[in-house]
Structures are given as structure tokens and as C-alpha cells.
Amino acid sequence: MEEALRAAVRAGRLEPGDRLPSTRTLARDLGVSRRLVVEAYAQLTSEGLLEARQGSGTRVAARSAAADAPRRGAAPARPARPAYDFFPGVPDLTAFPRAAWQRALRTALSTAPASALHYPDPAGAPELRAALAAHLARSRGVETTPQDVVVTAGARQALQLLARVLARRGQARVAVEDPTLPPHVHVLRAAGARTIRVPVDADGIDTARLAGAAADAVLVTPAHQFPLGVALAPERRTALLEWASAAPGRLVIEDDYDGELRYDRRPVRALQGRAPELVAYVGSVSKALAPALRIGWIAAPPGLAAELARERELLDGGNPVLDQLALAELLGSAAYDRQIRLARRRNRARRDALVAALATHVPGARVTGLAAGLHVVVRLRRPVAAAPLAAALAAREVGVVPLLWERESTAALVLGYAALPEPALAEGVRRLAAALAEAA
Template sequence: MPRIRTNSSTAEDLLIELDRDRTRAEPLHRQVAASIRESVRAGRLRHGASLPPTRTLAAGLGVSRGVVVEAYQQLVAEGYLTSRAGGYTQVALEQGGTADGGREAAPAAPAGAQGAALTVDFGYGHTDVSTFPRAAWLRSVRTVFAATPNERFAYLDGRGVPELHQALADYLNRVRGTSASPRHTVICSGFGQGVSLLVQVLAARGARRLAVEDPSPDDDARPLAAAAGLDVVGIPVGPDGIRVEELEKADADAVVLTPSHQWPTGGVLSAAARARVIRWAQRRGALVIEDDYDAEYRYDRAPVGAIQGLAPDHVVYCGTASKTLVPGLRLGWMLVPPHLVDDVARAKLLADRGSSVIDQLTFADFLARGEFDRHLRRMRPVYRRRRDALLAALDARLPELVPTGVAAGQHVVAWLPPDLDEAAVVAAAARRGVALRGVARYRLDPAGPGGLIFGYATLSERAIAAGIAGLARAVTDVRGPRGAAT
């Protein structure tokens, strides 16, 4: 754990209370030591946290400096604190530490039936946060603090800062083929909040039904729409994305699509199907919510433009930094049709008074400098190598699995042969130390072939090979000796 330098400067920071009744109280230095000792044991003072200088703490407590010095010396001798000449006095123990400087034994992690702890996690959505371009981001932070007028740090309207609107419009029009106007851009805290704002606005305008792809994520649009009182209807997905003929029968007021790389199957909606979706939206006065979640990562195909560029009056384009930079930024953006932008901005303002101005300005500078493009150029070959390692391992160890959606993104779906039950394979894999998810949990209609979702963004090529080897053993476990021999 990195050392934390907080350098508290007041007695109140340590919550030390002294009983000054000399007839019954312990000596003051023992009271100070006991209070700090309890704070360390309870985890209120974390490992590496810096304590106030002795003079500062003594002044805050109204005692002589010698009282605090004696308390600190006692805690250093016990192993709770560490101190060096000219440096900070810091907490030496971690939460739950023992007085001899050791750690209490942590409970063992649960093991599967085979006695294996989880070692390889193919979970989807775990972007490799270790690759975040910290130095470039820091340069943009410094630029923001050096050059931004003071008034920019005040409250703004619900759409966000103009600098980011312009930078995003320039980037998205150039790279994603959108028809973006800075005036119609709303900044949000990721896709989850963006779709929540849209659902609120649609429900207030009388919408009754939201269509979603089937399968589709179960942790954003679907529960949010249901909570807002909208009916949610699943539209089956084929090899090339949503089946538009089923959408046309659904009597929906809006649809959520991932047309450039359907989640999770990886299909790409054809030009003819896109035109048909737009005609459906125009005819019904409906809204298309385009989730462009990972279009920047492509390996074996030409870029596919956004639907929003075809009909900006009927499509809300949603993008996010979660898959391209890090989820912790909580930065997302929407290109909203003119007739909805004011309502969406008001909903954003009511939700949280607006996203962080400093982060927005930093990202605007990061985009304008070309750092975002450079980061994506660095990451594409990294993710491609991991994808290639996954495909090679599947081909070598489990050739009966059929991968799909491999040309882009950060995950692959592999369809199972009919003799393998999806749930049984997932459970057997966990017992072999491999964590992954099946497609079934993301279906509204339970019917459909079994499939496994392999997220590979955070795994090394060696870990991927080890994970597929463990999965192959799990498949053998499911089939049993006779199936394995066959």
C-alpha cells in the first residue's frame, strides 16, 4: 500500500479528548497515547498517515510539548508509530495490526471443489487502468489551473463547460462521423447517468415503452426504465445486430442500440438496417439511444460511423471515457437532438448540479492536444495482442467453441456446442480457478444458444493462456470421462 502523507495540523483531526481532573484521571501523556493507539486499532488512522508535529498538537490540546513527545515516544516503542529526525511521525501499523508490528492472519479465500482459488478473471468491462496516461493528463491539469479564468470554476448550466463541448464536437465529427454541435452536447457521469437522464425526460414526455437489444447489459437501461415505470421489451439480436423487423412490431417509443459493436455478441448493424432503424424512428417520432461504448478499439476492420450522423434529430449519441481511459473519471457525453437538449440539461442540473468542471476542462485540453488520439494508438496494438492470444488459445484447447465479435472491442463471445450446458461450464470453470460469465444472464428471452463472454483487456497473454487451459479442464469435468474420450 502506498504511504499516505496527510500531515494533519490540528488536535481536532485526531479526536483526542483529555480528562483534566487530576484527582482521578490518568497522566495526560498516557491519555494522548491511548487515544492515538485506539484510532490506529480502529482504522481511523491508516498505515502511513502523518501525525501533527508535537508542538502543533500540544498547542491544540493546551498541554506542554513534553506531554506529546512522551506519548509519541511510547507509541514508537510499541510499534504503532514510526519517526525519524527531520521527518513526519507516521502510523507504522495497518488496520488490524498487532502491537509487535505484524499482521493478524486474514481468513483464507474460499476455494472451489477442486481446492483452487480464482486466478484468472475474464470479467467484461475491466479496462486496463494501469495504462492511464498520467503524465499527459497532468500536463493538461497544469494547463487548466494556469490558464482558466476564475469564473469558469463557478456553477455552470447543466450541459457542462463550452470548451469540452467544442473539443468533443471536433473529435467525434472527425473520428466517429457524427453531426455534433457544441450547443447540443450534454456532459454526464458516464453512460449510466446519461441513460437515466434520458429515461426521466422520455417518461415525463409520455413515453411508455423502451426497446432494448436481447441480449443486452442488465445494469443500466433496463432497470432504470423499469424503475421509471416504462415497459421494457427485448428485441432479438442476429449475427449483424438487432432484428429491425422485430423492432418495427414492438410499439416502442425509444430503443437502445450498440450498432457499431453489439454488446455482447459483437455484431455490426448493416447500412441497410441502420437506414431502416432511422425510418422507423422518423415514422413513429421515436428516439434512438446509441451507446457507442467501445468503437475506438478496432483491429480487423475499417471504422464504422455512428448512426447519429445519419439523423441527429432522432438519435442521442452516448460516449464515455470508461473504456478508453479509466472508469474512475466518471466522464460521459451525449449529443442530444435540439428539441430535447434543454430538458436533458435541466435533469442533469437537478441530479447533481453538474459534473466536475476541473475534470471537464482537463479532458477538453487532453482532447485538443491530441493526447486522446495518441493514447488510443498506443492501446490498440496492446489489446489486439491480448485478443490474438485469446483466439489462439481457444483454437488450440477448445476448437469446438465458436468465437464471434472478434474484430473490435475488449471482449469476445464464444458459442458453446449443443452438448455443453452454459451454467455447468461456468460453475466448473470457477472450480478450476477461472472466472467468466455466460450470455444467458443478459437475455430477456431465456431461449438461445449457450455462450461465454471473455473480457481480455486486463489480462496478460500468459494469463489468458492459463485461463483457457483451466477452462478446457473444466469442460472435461462437465463432459466426464466418456465425453472427454470422445
């Protein structure tokens, strides 16, 4: 309901000054609890879309419709995303907890001493490092201390910092999963690493192949392999740690990008908890809150945090402090956990809706991977030529990423479902099916 109201205001279907029904009336009309309506109105008011006036109820705010309209002297517009955007890995940005973030920022601003506004600690604000150490221990079984946590600008920068440290040590041969997220390979290489591809099968990275790969470090996604969506099998987890302990200085980089988002069972705990001295655990708020925040972290093996902080100092000096304090505040309140709980429930329903729509409209397609995270991999009955498919998708305003980039034909697609409400998922899949039929 909140989303529908927000969309109606943004699209101008509700105009500035329009009066909304009372919360009691709307709750009765929609058959939902009044509390839900009160919360939705409060959220949209905090976003500046609605205005609550004593005595005259709730109205659409005067500047709300104009807020999204281009203004003179406005920044250049970003190319619009397709209407049915299955881009993997993006959470529902309309569900960002704006009110809670606003409260957390306000608390941070009003309680931070003036000294907090000095140049930041390149390892991260002490408050956030402590909050992360506690949160990661509780939610993912990570064994760390605030001193070993380094705050970064997202997981991407975490990889950049790790690669720079490894390169400085002369140990920068980094094994990566094949397939993997291509930009991460580019980031590692740009930071001085040499990457070596190691295949992934239904049990995760092939640790026997890793053993023969002459690597100093390995980047893995054990909880939910990206993109294939499988979990690293228990015996491979053990083999990975054995590999790391077999030679001095070897490092496992655990990218736990969506480890809190599992829908069919409790998430498997992080690998790091079994061997904190061998694993650099990497995470970020990109899936749980929003990628735009650019806040990530590394729970580093003892001793590594200082080297990572030195690299960070050389790059840009550290993360903006007020955002770090706000995140510490959010983690310390119930708001972060609540956000995860809501995201789990919403994503589970959306994944189910996507799978059902695929079964109806793309017969023969096989959905693979765990019920987790924000994406699925869909294996097609037969490969489709990539260029005609891209054109057919674009014509239908559908955004889809093939499993393997830059190939002439596509036998599998990676579909992100978290950002699309159920009706849009169904329509998007109908359009995808039409595009596949046209390109076949």
C-alpha cells in the same frame, strides 16, 4: 516492460530503495529502444512507484511497496477480482495514461479562472462540450454542436437522463436489444421507462420486429452489438432511421461504447451522422481511458440538450468540473488519440492471443463477432450447467460471464480480453478449459 516493472514493485519483488539499471543498460539487456525504457521509468516515476535522483539513478520509491498494503483506518477493501479476470468491457487499467492525465489536470488547475469553480453547468463544462463536438465529428462522423452535447457521469447516466426525459414526455416505451447489457435495462426501468425486448441476429437488431413493438425509442449498439459483437447491417441502419422518422418524437439511442476500437478495418461511422435529428448518440471514456472517471456524453437531437440538462440539475447538478477540463485538455492534445492508437494495437494482439488459446485448449468452441472492442463471444460445443461451472471457475481464480445471465445452463461465454497480457490470457484459457471439463 512497464507493466512487468509495475507488477514487480507492487508485489514487493523490487523493494523500496532498490536501484534500477540505467535506461541504456536495461534497453540493451531487453533488446528494446532506450526511448521505451525512458518512457516506462517516467511513467512509473509519475505514479510514485519510482524515484529519480540526480546522480544516483532511478530507485524504487520508499513508500511504493507500502502504497498497496492495507493501512490502519484505511477504507474497507473491495472484494478482489479473480486473478484471470475475463470480465468484459474493461480496458487495460495499467495502461491508463497517468502522466498525460496528470499534465492535463495540472493545466486545467492552473489555467481555470476562479469562476470555473462555481457550481457546474449541468449540461457540462463549455470547454469539454466543444472538445467533444470536434472529437466526435472527427473520429466517429457525429454531426453535432457544442450546444447539443451534454456531459454525463458515464453512458449509464446518459441512459438514465434520456429515460427520465422520455418518461416526462409520456414516451417511455424503450425497445432494447435481446441480448443486451442487463444493467442498462435496470437503469432505464429505474428511471421510469418500460423496456421491450427485440431480438438480435447476425445483422443486428431485427428491425421488422421493432416495427411491431409499440416503442417510442430504441437503444441500440450499431457499431458492435453488445454482447454478440455483430455490426448492424446497412439495410437495417436505414430501416432503423425510417422507423424513427415514421412517427413524431421517436428516438434512436445509439450506444457507441467502443466504436473507436476496431482492429480489422476502419470503424463504421456512427449512425447519428446520418440523422442527427433522430438519434441521441451516447459514449463515454470507460473503454478508451477508464470506467472510474465516470465521464460520458450525449450528442442530442436539437432541442433535447436543454431537457437533459434540466434532469441532470435535478439529479446531482453536473459532473465535477476539473475532471471535465482535464478531459477537454486531453482531447485537444495528441494524448487521447495516442491512447486509442496504442489500445488498438494492444487489443488486437490480445484478441489474437485469446482466439489462438481457445483454438488450442477449448476444441470445438467458436469465436463469434467482429474483431473489435474489448470482448468476444465464445459458443461452446455443448451447454454446460451454470452452477458447477461457476464453482469450477472460482476454484481456478477465473472470472467469466455467461452470455445469458441467470440461466441454468450456459452455451456461450462473453470473454473480455483487454485487461490481460498475452501470457495471462493463455493461462486463463487453460484454466477455463479445465473448469469446462470438470463441469461437463
